[in-house]
Amino acid sequence: MLPPRLCFGIERLCGFYVNKLFITTTAVKFREVEDRRLMLRSLPAPDEGTAGEKAVDIDSQLAQKADLFPDIDTPTKLFYGIPFKDIPICNIKVSPNNTILCLTDAKGVPKLLRSCGVEGFKHTKKGTNIAAQATAISIGLQALEQGYKTIRVRVRGLGPGRMSSIKGLQMSGLNIASITDNTRVSWDPPRPRKAKKL
Amino acid sequence: MRHVAFIARTVFVQNNDVESACKVLNRILGKEGILEQYRRTRYYEKPFQFRRRINFERCKAIYNEDMERKIKFVLRKNRLDPYPGCL
Structure with a gap:
């Protein structure tokens, strides 16, 4: 039968008594939560599975400024027991056709270098995210053997290996202190090459 | 766009959560139009x-x-x- 609140509402609406037998409602009885808004609020937010869908989360995180960005004390801040300025650097150069990883010490002197081509991926296979990840894992293991534990990552360029190489470095067991973007962007560049014909 | 290394466009990784740090970085780069400018200047x-x-x-x-x-x-x-x- 109808909940009493609803009966009262209908009575008030019509201004006279409505016999509840005349109204046939079956849906109300079977619904668990009466208020649709309450039900929707209790449901988890739908995840549509694409990048940028959870952008609201990131924006709120940015608003909190939860210790995410460098400040004036950063060079002396300790990461895994090492001051930030003394952590070795891993430079990653990403291009559409290849990914090159170069591990340097804190001053920038190169120590290890690996690329997808060196790793054994040839031709178009070099420019895949799988190749980048495999390369990153192999350089990471090599670095661990040589005693590097913590690194800061500096990425340059856009390509399929951008995310996966960082992921590979983490999977190899290295601690990543920070991620820096070092892509060269100019607002008044010299004239680039002519556009490709479609 | 030359800035002090490891100060500009840098995000710290918290709790070994690399993915969310990358997301934050990419979000900022995208919002500021840096990625767009980079893509546009590949070809004349x-x-x-x-x-x-x-x-x-x-x-x-x-x-x-x-x-x-x-x-x-x-x-x-x-x-x-x-x-x-x-x-």
């Missing part, structure tokens, strides 16, 4: 393409501005008289 943009793009952006900005105003108007809730026009 002919003057007619430049003109068309600028005109399109102008039209889009005007449309967005007006649409935002309209949405604000339609969604306006706090009126002094909650039922204007009613007796």
Whole structure:
């Protein structure tokens, strides 16, 4: 039968008594939560599975400024027991056709270098995210053997290996202190090459 | 765009959560239009393409501005008289 609140509402609406037998409602009885808004609020937010869908989360995180960005004390801040300025650097150069990883010490002197081509991926296979990840894992293991534990990552360029190489470095067991973007962007560049014909 | 290394465009990784740090970085780069500028300057943009793009952006900005105003108007809730026009 109808909940009493609803009966009262209908009575008030019509201004006279409505016999509840005349109204046939079956849906109300079977619904668990009466208020649709309450039900929707209790449901988890739908995840549509694409990048940028959870952008609201990131924006709120940015608003909190939860210790995410460098400040004036950063060079002396300790990461895994090492001051930030003394952590070795891993430079990653990403291009559409290849990914090159170069591990340097804190001053920038190169120590290890690996690329997808060196790793054994040839031709178009070099420019895949799988190749980048495999390369990153192999350089990471090599670095661990040589005693590097913590690194800061500096990425340059856009390509399929951008995310996966960082992921590979983490999977190899290295601690990543920070991620820096070092892509060269100019607002008044010299004239680039002519556009490709479609 | 030369800045002090490891100060500009840097995000710290917290709790070994690399993915979210990457997301934050990419979000900022995208929002500031840095990625867009990088992609656009890979190949030469002919003057007619430049003109068309600028005109399109102008039209889009005007449309967005007006649409935002309209949405604000339609969604306006706090009126002094909650039922204007009613007796």
